[in-house]
Amino acid sequence: GAVVSQHPSWVICKSGTSVKIECRSLDFQATTMFWYRQFPKQSLMLMATSNEGSKATYEQGVEKDKFLINHASLTLSTLTVTSAHPEDSSFYICSAREAIAEAFFGQGTRLTVV
Amino acid sequence: AQSVTQLGSHVSVSEGALVLLRCNYSSSVPPYLFWYVQYPNQGLQLLLKYTTGATLVKGINGFEAEFKKSETSFHLTKPSAHMSDAAEYFCAVSEGGYGGATNKLIFGTGTLLAVQP
Numbered sequence: 001g002a003v004v005s006q007h008p009s010w011v012i013c014k015s016g017t018s019v020k021i022e023c024r025s026l027d028f029q030a031t032t033m034f035w036y037r038q039f040p041k042q043s044l045m046l047m048a049t050s051n052e053g054s055k056a057t058y059e060q061g062v063e064k065d066k067f068l069i070n071h072a073s074l075t076l077s078t079l080t081v082t083s084a085h086p087e088d089s090s091f092y093i094c095s096a097r098e099a100i101a102e103a104f105f106g107q108g109t110r111l112t113v114v
Numbered sequence: 115a116q117s118v119t120q121l122g123s124h125v126s127v128s129e130g131a132l133v134l135l136r137c138n139y140s141s142s143v144p145p146y147l148f149w150y151v152q153y154p155n156q157g158l159q160l161l162l163k164y165t166t167g168a169t170l171v172k173g174i175n176g177f178e179a180e181f182k183k184s185e186t187s188f189h190l191t192k193p194s195a196h197m198s199d200a201a202e203y204f205c206a207v208s209e210g211g212y213g214g215a216t217n218k219l220i221f222g223t224g225t226l227l228a229v230q231p
Binding site: 004006009010034041042043044045046049091093095102103104105106107108110 | 150155156157158159160163204218219220221222223224226
């Protein structure tokens, strides 16, 4: 299957700082990317959907100013957690798909805010 | 609205025993159904999916699932469990067709499979 790469795999940051997570499609053009959040021992919750070149669509309850999503190219989307706080600590996973094909998942990013 | 219910947050089986992970869905349109596996601190890997056609679908690692519309179920099975099958399994549903505005996947709460030697 296609490869989706997330970077970094894990990150520790201080409260109040911002963290950027990258999601790259390595061998296909990702017209749509999805960002999920997963709390320990819980399921994945969709945060937002982004289409290349347009603004992301956020799910209800997700702060768009807190979680900035940029999908400027067909192979890269970024999620920036702004002014991070300990409650933002979580596992963030992206997925990407080309046109109407199947979506593939990245390996996830473990964010710890101290 | 679509939803997924996975019965049993934890399932434990002996090595070589049958694996049965239950998934029921709710959807007002023909659903597409998926099973994913997640190993610790990793992303999700697709095991199998049902879109249209044959209701019994076979996936990787010896897993299979059967779509039963009358029961709104999509249970995952494997005849003989291996130690390497120990992981978290998620059932997911999306609206029929990969096309459409979002192709959103709605996930169940997951089932942690333990395999005892």
